[in-house]
Amino acid sequence: MEVGTSKSPSNPAGTVDHGDPDPFQWDTREDCQVRQILDRVADKWSLLVIALLDGRCWRFTELRREIDGISQRMLTVTLRQLERDGLVKRTVHPVVPPRVDYELTPLGRTLHTTIRSLVMWTEDHQGEIAAAREAYDAAREAEMAEREAEAAARKPEAAAREAEAPTRESEAARRAR
Numbered sequence: 001m002e003v004g005t006s007k008s009p010s011n012p013a014g015t016v017d018h019g020d021p022d023p024f025q026w027d028t029r030e031d032c033q034v035r036q037i038l039d040r041v042a043d044k045w046s047l048l049v050i051a052l053l054d055g056r057c058w059r060f061t062e063l064r065r066e067i068d069g070i071s072q073r074m075l076t077v078t079l080r081q082l083e084r085d086g087l088v089k090r091t092v093h094p095v096v097p098p099r100v101d102y103e104l105t106p107l108g109r110t111l112h113t114t115i116r117s118l119v120m121w122t123e124d125h126q127g128e129i130a131a132a133r134e135a136y137d138a139a140r141e142a143e144m145a146e147r148e149a150e151a152a153a154r155k156p157e158a159a160a161r162e163a164e165a166p167t168r169e170s171e172a173a174r175r176a177r
Contacts, residue, residue: 057102
């Protein structure tokens with residue numbers, strides 16, 4: 001099999017057919033290269049870094065300031081991984097103090113186009129997603145309240161059964177008489 005291809009249940013030859021709508025064409029094994037790349041570029045920090053790097057170079061400190069909640073270590077790791085995958089170019093300028101710029105590579109820019117489509121889809125459907133979340137949360141709350149009410153109703157019944165049922169000690173005492 002060629003490097004970069006993978007076999008899956010519906011694609012035993014390991015060929016790529018982009019027109020096949022079969023969801024089982026995707027290889028979900030942990031060692032699948034496609035899965036590994038998707039894991040890398042689809043994590044929350046990578047998406048934000050790629051989105052910011054579109055159209056201009058950024059310095060590390062600028063990225064860190066712009067991405068709310070990212071630690072210095074996490075930004076460093078994310079940039080290194082994106083650089084390793086050929087999506088980000090790191091340029092070190094020979095000046096004092098050292099200056100390092102980051103920008104998307106041509107490959108990274110093609111990925112940004114895809115990410116932009118995902119963001120646009122999210123913006124178009126955020127109201128529907130918010131409504132679905134609210135409905136889901138309300139249904140879960142009602143379900144939990146119902147379970148708690150049922151449990152509370154069973155407690156008096158269980159206490160009454162325990163009071164009526166003879167204990168082992170009382171049975172032993174009766175036998176001894």
